[in-house]
Amino acid sequence: MTTQTTNHTSTVMTAINANPFNLRVIEEFRANGGRVGGEFHGKPLLLLTTRGARSGRPRTTPLVHLPTGDGRWTVFALNGGAPVAPAWYHNFRAHPEELHIELGGETFPVRASEVIEEAEYEELWRRQIAAEPKFADFRARAAGRRVPVLTLERAGGNGA
Numbered sequence: 001m002t003t004q005t006t007n008h009t010s011t012v013m014t015a016i017n018a019n020p021f022n023l024r025v026i027e028e029f030r031a032n033g034g035r036v037g038g039e040f041h042g043k044p045l046l047l048l049t050t051r052g053a054r055s056g057r058p059r060t061t062p063l064v065h066l067p068t069g070d071g072r073w074t075v076f077a078l079n080g081g082a083p084v085a086p087a088w089y090h091n092f093r094a095h096p097e098e099l100h101i102e103l104g105g106e107t108f109p110v111r112a113s114e115v116i117e118e119a120e121y122e123e124l125w126r127r128q129i130a131a132e133p134k135f136a137d138f139r140a141r142a143a144g145r146r147v148p149v150l151t152l153e154r155a156g157g158n159g160a
Contacts, residue, residue, distance in 0.1 A: 017060050025062040034104035040064070043132070046073060047102035048152075050091035060102075061088045066128045068151070073101070074115075074124050077148040081141025089148055101152060109155040114148055124149055 017023050028036045029047055036045060044067050049060045066074040079086035092099060092112055099110050115121045129136045139147060 016057055022062055026060055029062060029102070034102070036062075044073075046075075048075065048088055049100040049102075050088050051095040051098040053087075053090045053094035059088065059091060061086070063088075064132060065152075066124060066131060072151045072153045073103075074128070074149060074151050076125075076128060076135065076138075077150070078135070078138045078142060081138040083142070083145060085145070085148060089150075092150070099152070099155075110152040111155050112150045112152050114150050121149055 017026055025036055025040065025045075026047060029045065034045065040062070043064050046063055046065050047060050048063050049058050051057070052059050063075045066076075068074055077085045077089035079089075096112060099112055100107055101110050115124060125135075125139065129139075
């Protein structure tokens with residue numbers, strides 16, 4: 001397990017990710033101002049930091065997101081199509097007030113809203129699959145559970 005310290009408006013977060021693949025993506029993202037290569041080259045990527053539901057420790061996860069064009073970002077709690085939601089989603093549910101994203105070279109707090117309305121939910125899925133077709137496979141693998149879809153927006157309007 002490796003820790004990374006990120007400065008954010010006078011708060012220092014020690015973000016942890018025990019997955020070696022994710023850790024490499026996080027390190028590359030931070031070293032290159034939000035750009036990464038490999039399978040994420042050219043993909044809209046952000047780092048989401050949550051507070052662990054059980055541990056209380058900051059956890060950072062790289063996520064492909066759907067930019068909505070209105071200052072919000074949409075993320076899908078796919079967990080690669082696993083039958084259970086990813087840990088970051090459980091962390092969000094436990095500590096919804098303690099979310100930060102890194103986008104490009106900027107880090108700021110966000111508020112998350114779970115998309116409940118069916119037409120909006122399906123439209124976001126349609127747009128994400130059009131942008132990234134392999135999301136259709138992930139969704140199919142997750143059959144039997146409704147994959148949570150969240151929209152993120154800056155907390156305090158301008159990140160304050």
